Amino acid sequence: MLNEIIFYSEQGLQNLADDQIWKGKGTEDDPFIIENANILGQAFSIKKSSLYLSFIDCNFDHAQFNSCKNIILKNCTFETLLLKNSTKFDITNCFISDLKLSLTKEISFYKTIIIKVSTQFKIKNIIFEDCQINNEFLNYILRRQLRGFYSRIREIMGFYIVILLLFVFYRLFWTPYELTYSDVRNLLIVANVIFVLLSISISSSICEYFIKKKIPKIIASEKK
Secondary structure, three states: OOOOOEEEEHHHHHHHHHHHOOEOOOOOOOOEEEOOHHHOOOEEEEEEEOOOEEEEOOEEEEEEEEEEEEEEEEOOEEEEEEEEOOEEEEEEOOEEEEEEEEOOEEEEEEOOEEEEEEEEOOOEEEEEEOOEOOHHHHHHHHHHHHHHHHHHHHHHHHHHHHHHHHHHHHHHHHOOOOOOHHHHHHHHHHHHHHHHHHHHHHHHHHHHHHHHHHOOOOOOOOOO
C-alpha cells in the first residue's frame, strides 16, 4: 500500500534543511545532501524547486518532481519515479521499477536499471548510457528523434519555398516592365530550386509517415 504522499515546495525544503541542518547549502557548488529517505518520507512530491539537491543511497516508494531542476539521484531505489515538466537531472546507478516522464528535457541516466517506462507529452534530450532498460522504449525514443529530424527538414524547405514563390509572384505580377531573357532564365532556375526543395519536403513527409505508422515497434536484440 502506497504511503501518504508528502508535498514540498522550494521554501518548504529550505525550511526543512535549516531545521534539520542538512549538509550543503543548496547551491551548484554545495548542493544539499540527502542520504536518508526518512528525511522526506517514503512517498513525496517536490514542486517548483531550483535548489541543488543530491539524493544518495535512498530508497523510496514514490518520488515525484514537478517543475524541478538541478537534481542528482545516485545509488537510489524507486518503486515509482515521476518527472514532470522538469530538467537537468543526473541519475546514476539507480534502480527504478516504474519511470514516468512528462514534458521533461535534459535528463541523463547512467548505469541505471529501469523496469518500466511510460511517457506523456513531449520529452527531449533524454540520455541513457550503459543502462538496462526496456528496448521498446528506446526504439520509441529513436523514432521520435527521427520524426523530429524529418519534421525540421520539412519546415526549413517550406520556408525557402515560400520565399522563392514570393519572389516569383513579385517578378511576374508586381513589376511594371516586361520580362527579359535573363529574367526568364532566372525564373526557370528558381522553379528548379523550388522543385528540388519540394521533393525534399515530400520525401521527408513520407519518411516521417513510415516511421510513425508503418515501421513496427521492433524490440531491439539485447546485447549478450
